[in-house]
Amino acid sequence: MxxxxxxxxxxxxxxxxxxxxxxxxxxxxxxxxxxxxxxxxxxxxxVFKNLTNVWINGDHYKWRAMRTLGINEKFITGNGSDKDKFLNWAKTVPHTMRNPLYHWTHLELARYFDVYDLLNEKSASKIYEEVSAKVNTPEYSxxxxxxxxxxxxxxxxxxxxxxxxxxxxxxxxxxxxxxxxxxxxxxxxxxxxxxxxxxxxxxxxxxxxxxxxxxxxxxxxxxxxxxxxxxxxxxxxxxxxxxxxxxxxxxxxxxxxxxxxxxxxxxxxxxxxxxxxxxxxxxxxxxxxxxxxxxxxxxxxxxxxxxxxxxxxxxxxxxxxxxxxxxxxxxxxxxxxxxxxxxxxxxxxxxxxxxxxxxxxxxxxxxxxxxxxxxxxxxxxxxxxxxxxxxxxxxxxxxxxxxxxxxxxxxxxxxxxxxxxxxxxxxxxxxxxxxxxxxxxxxxxxxxxxxxxxxxxxxxxxxxxx
Incomplete structure (x- = not known):
């Protein structure tokens, strides 16, 4: 939507x-x-492998929010797959309202990738696949x-x-x-x-x-x-x-x-x-x-x-x-x-x-x-x-x-x-x-x-x- x-x-x-x-x-x-x-x-x-690689890895602002929501460390800094880490971040995003992460997240999706959908559990998989396909090209180096x-x-x-x-x-x-x-x-x-x-x-x-x-x-x-x-x-x-x-x-x-x-x-x-x-x-x-x-x-x-x-x-x-x-x-x-x-x-x-x-x-x-x-x-x-x-x-x-x-x-x-x-x-x-x-x-x-x-x-x- x-x-x-x-x-x-x-x-x-x-x-x-x-x-x-x-x-x-x-x-x-x-x-x-x-x-x-x-x-x-x-x-x-x-050139980055996928959206998690360029956007979530290394970002302790996001990590703190995910931990607060009760996300297991496996899906934050652990050995969870890159897609699972992204899906858990997307699950967290609606809960970040009134934290600057909510504004930053949607500004970043819009400015870099022309994505204006709200990021949440429903939109997560589609956004991950579409944006990861862009990220993994020289245009997004x-x-x-x-x-x-x-x-x-x-x-x-x-x-x-x-x-x-x-x-x-x-x-x-x-x-x-x-x-x-x-x-x-x-x-x-x-x-x-x-x-x-x-x-x-x-x-x-x-x-x-x-x-x-x-x-x-x-x-x-x-x-x-x-x-x-x-x-x-x-x-x-x-x-x-x-x-x-x-x-x-x-x-x-x-x-x-x-x-x-x-x-x-x-x-x-x-x-x-x-x-x-x-x-x-x-x-x-x-x-x-x-x-x-x-x-x-x-x-x-x-x-x-x-x-x-x-x-x-x-x-x-x-x-x-x-x-x-x-x-x-x-x-x-x-x-x-x-x-x-x-x-x-x-x-x-x-x-x-x-x-x-x-x-x-x-x-x-x-x-x-x-x-x-x-x-x-x-x-x-x-x-x-x-x-x-x-x-x-x-x-x-x-x-x-x-x-x-x-x-x-x-x-x-x-x-x-x-x-x-x-x-x-x-x-x-x-x-x-x-x-x-x-x-x-x-x-x-x-x-x-x-x-x-x-x-x-x-x-x-x-x-x-x-």
Whole structure:
């Protein structure tokens, strides 16, 4: 049965919202400056086996919903057939109403595959067979999926030990989609994590140095930053619980690292001092190279120890945490700014209680040197839904300049996630259109429309120098 659920004016409640979206937002290219796509799949221009392979595998948003409904893990991450996994996802979809998954699911089916039927148990088998037949052709390869939704630039996320061979292959092939990488050195920072010393050995091998001292560690990280920079990287990303900023001395940090390399126990206080030191070193190095630094703050990861042992990280056992953020973050940014070593910075919060903290924090360090130098990042992870987007937009509008905002990103591992940009643009246009209708904003469609275009595309293009 055909449905008009996803239609031209989906989420647009009045003529002003419609004009803003259709005239100023809809056709803007997508700049996705932070995601977790596989550069190998892009480089190889991979063709996917079926719809489950491209759409459900690796998507912990879907997995959490399926588990909540009581679906057996066999049909989520287990050894169930790809079709059975899809059928169980389709069974779950009607139960996701009011979760963003319901909107995303139908936007993705419509935008990539021209499927407008509601996905449920009745329509599942037909949709699976029809779409899988499309997916398993070169027309729906990894690169072509990006082209279908007008992606201009994607920035994947790699560890400092990565060879960047796939990014080099992409650059050599000169495809029409710009593909960058971001440098994510969290494993070198989190000194108390399991396997830290073996990771440091791997980092040393990648950098071509033997890491025995703290100075060696800094040298290795800088060598890897230089390597990433030479391969076109200009962005870093950190996914940490909170900013670390404890008082430390150089001697203390050297001693702490030495203890760790000798497999001695270190205290939580020592760990915080070390993490503070290395984070400051990295931030100053990013400034030296003119990079943009990103901090994703506030996740409480791997809460279910039993399932983490079975399935590993990034499989759907994470949540929002309530770490205090303001004081350490302020001290960290201030320490960098005091040395004139604060580079462009984007701050993301996962706890919505921190919205106004982030929206006001950025104003402390926007010094007039660069438009929107310090950014309050878009709604992230649990907050990248309609309500979370609106609250982030309102906090930024109330306490900063929404006109300087660099807009949405997917933060996703899925090649089918890019309609989230459309979703964000529709939410933005409806928010502004509603205020025009109520007389809270003037009916200056050209000015407000250009602001929408900037938030959707031009601000990010300028900020990242794409």
């Amino acid at each position: 055909k449905t008009t659920f996803i239609h031209d004016n989906f989420l647009l409640d009045n003529k002003f919202a419609e004009e803003l979206y259709h005239s100023y937002a809809k056709n803007q290219p997508i700049i996705d400056y932070h995601n977790h796509l596989s550069p190998r799949l892009i480089a190889e221009d991979a 990894a690169q072509n999926l990006l082209r279908k939704v007008n992606v201009e630039y994607v920035c994947t996320t790699e560890d400092p030990t990565d060879t960047l061979e796939h990014h080099q292959q992409i650059a050599k092939n000169k495809i029409d989609i710009k593909v960058g990488t971001s440098f994510r050195p969290d494993k070198a920072i989190l000194i108390s994590a399991d396997g830290y010393n073996s990771y440091i050995d791997s980092l040393g091998n990648a950098a071509g140095v033997s890491i025995n001292t703290y100075e060696d560690l800094c040298d290795a990280l800088k060598k890897r930053i230089e390597f990433f920079d030479k391969n076109g990287c200009s962005v870093c990303d950190h996914g940490i619980d909170q900013i670390y900023f404890e008082e430390f001395t150089e001697g203390e940090v050297k001693s702490i690292f030495k203890k760790k390399r000798e497999n001695q126990e270190i205290t939580s206080e020592e760990a915080l001092k070390f993490q503070s030191a290395i984070l400051l070193f990295l931030a100053e190095t990013y400034h030296e190279f003119g990079w943009v630094q990103q901090y994703h703050l506030g996740a409480l990861r791997n809460n279910n120890a039993r399932m983490h042992r079975i399935l590993g990280p990034d499989t759907g056992w994470d949540s929002i945490s309530d770490y205090p953020q303001a004081q350490k973050l302020s001290a960290f940014l201030n320490a960098l700014d005091s040395k004139d070593k604060l580079t462009k910075t984007i701050l993301y919060n996962l706890n919505p209680a921190d919205n106004e903290v982030m929206a006001t924090m950025i104003g402390n360090f926007n010094d007039g040197s660069v438009k929107g130098k310090v950014q309050y990042g878009s709604g992230w992870w649990f907050l990248d839904q309609k309500d979370g987007m609106i609250k982030q937009l309102n906090a930024l509008s109330n306490m900063g300049l929404i006109s300087c905002f660099i807009g949405m990103l997917t933060d996703s591992r899925s090649f089918l996630s890019f309609p989230r940009h459309e979703y964000f643009r529709r939410v933005l246009c409806n928010l502004l259109g509603d205020e025009i209708k109520r007389g809270e904003l003037p009916k200056d469609m050209e000015w407000i429309g250009n602001m929408v275009a900037n938030i959707s595309y031009h601000n990010a293009k300028e900020y990242f120098k794409i």
